[in-house]
Amino acid sequence: MQSRSITSSYLDRYRHIAEQASPAEALLPLTGAQRRFVLARRMRPGARPDLVPLFFAFPRGSVDVARLHAAACHLAALHPALRARVEVRRGVPVQRLGAPGGWVRRLPVPPGGPAADTLRRALAAWSSDGPPLRLLLAADDGPGGPRDLLALVLDHTVCDEQSLGRITADLTLAYGGGLGPRDVPALRAAGEAAAYGEAVRLQLAAEERASAPGSLAYWAGRLAGLRPPPVASGAPSGAPDAAGTGSAEHRLPLAEGGARAVAFPAALDACAAAARAAYGDAYVPALGYPWGGRPVMAEPVLGCFLNTVVHPADDAGPDARTTAWWDDLDHADAPFDEVVHAARGAGVPWAGRLDGLLTFEDLGRRPPLRLGDATGHETHLDDRPLPGPFAVTVSYGRDLLVRMAWQRSALSDERAGEAFARLVSTLSATAAA
Numbered sequence: 001m002q003s004r005s006i007t008s009s010y011l012d013r014y015r016h017i018a019e020q021a022s023p024a025e026a027l028l029p030l031t032g033a034q035r036r037f038v039l040a041r042r043m044r045p046g047a048r049p050d051l052v053p054l055f056f057a058f059p060r061g062s063v064d065v066a067r068l069h070a071a072a073c074h075l076a077a078l079h080p081a082l083r084a085r086v087e088v089r090r091g092v093p094v095q096r097l098g099a100p101g102g103w104v105r106r107l108p109v110p111p112g113g114p115a116a117d118t119l120r121r122a123l124a125a126w127s128s129d130g131p132p133l134r135l136l137l138a139a140d141d142g143p144g145g146p147r148d149l150l151a152l153v154l155d156h157t158v159c160d161e162q163s164l165g166r167i168t169a170d171l172t173l174a175y176g177g178g179l180g181p182r183d184v185p186a187l188r189a190a191g192e193a194a195a196y197g198e199a200v201r202l203q204l205a206a207e208e209r210a211s212a213p214g215s216l217a218y219w220a221g222r223l224a225g226l227r228p229p230p231v232a233s234g235a236p237s238g239a240p241d242a243a244g245t246g247s248a249e250h251r252l253p254l255a256e257g258g259a260r261a262v263a264f265p266a267a268l269d270a271c272a273a274a275a276r277a278a279y280g281d282a283y284v285p286a287l288g289y290p291w292g293g294r295p296v297m298a299e300p301v302l303g304c305f306l307n308t309v310v311h312p313a314d315d316a317g318p319d320a321r322t323t324a325w326w327d328d329l330d331h332a333d334a335p336f337d338e339v340v341h342a343a344r345g346a347g348v349p350w351a352g353r354l355d356g357l358l359t360f361e362d363l364g365r366r367p368p369l370r371l372g373d374a375t376g377h378e379t380h381l382d383d384r385p386l387p388g389p390f391a392v393t394v395s396y397g398r399d400l401l402v403r404m405a406w407q408r409s410a411l412s413d414e415r416a417g418e419a420f421a422r423l424v425s426t427l428s429a430t431a432a433a
Helices: 007-022 032-043 065-076 115-124 161-178 186-210 213-222 262-279 320-327 336-345 411-431
Strands: 051-059 084-089 094-099 103-106 133-142 147-154 245-253 286-291 307-312 356-362 377-379 390-396 399-409
Touching: 007 094, 007 336, 032 094, 032 307, 032 336, 051 115, 051 161, 051 245, 065 103, 065 133, 065 161, 065 186, 094 399, 103 377, 115 147, 133 356, 147 161, 161 186, 186 320, 186 390, 213 336, 245 411, 262 286, 262 320, 262 356, 262 399, 262 411, 336 377, 399 411
Parallel strands: 103 133, 286 356, 356 390
Antiparallel strands: 051 147, 051 377, 084 094, 133 147, 245 399, 286 307, 390 399
């Protein structure tokens, strides 16, 4: 008798929970992406969640905190995902839609202390109790003159990279219009909740179809060559790292017209080269990258729908890697937990730990955050907690901004520097072509 997939078994258990809940509780199942983040949280000391932070610099005193708080609550009333809380009922994780709320706080900065340190401490102390959308403001007196640093932070279970542009656009409109939660009519709120619930159901249906034996056999074969590097001594992957993190960045010019069609495969090839430089040729590390979108026929709702796809960082050439990547996309809807289970069942020595993460940002899809007459300048904060040993972000705009951050407990600065040099060198050839 054929065993049932993890997704099918989860949905059966969820339906049993939902049947016993009252309609007023507004329960929904978790997408595969949400299940991955919940599982990762439970495996970490202190149960620290994955966070998605954006940082913006504004002229000092240009942000009205009360107006920003109202705008954040407006977003939570408008987008059901921003008022969803994950709960575990009889061992089954579910999400429950609650009342809209936002969290905007001006953080006190010690005299002479940089605002960036204050924001980093606030992120490290993030508690799961509270709204999943929070905005933190800190005054900064850096070399560029007085400014306010605004951190727009979301729990990863309620958003993915596709959601960020919608959030900055809607926050701009709500702040500019002086809108609050009461400006979302009940009929519209109900319609948005129905659309979100339908998108979640359609996503799970797609994931259930992608969990068929043929797809899982593909992933078991695709990942058969994984030879993960040993876990370094020190903090486990994803835990707050006493040794701190390192970072590096580099801008690459793009040829006129841009190589948009090949930008992601090139970034993936470069990230694989960096992983081999970081860990050595004796290992085949597992890289992860987000991929996907909203399910067919679903409304373009805000939420967490992008799946994490696993990529073996072997020594295949760029042409072979790109060909394999296109094949991977035919099976990219298979949830992460299904892929891990299939690989382990086939004897692959991999427990699901990602040795590196790649995120590709198309900046053309993310409008700037404008609060009244002031436009925020997006900036980056180093030395933040990382969800894995190293993470690469490639931001695609008029050029390529390549950033890499690493846990010093997992990679020495020397090793990471070699990996970053390999990353830039590999990507440069394609970016300039």
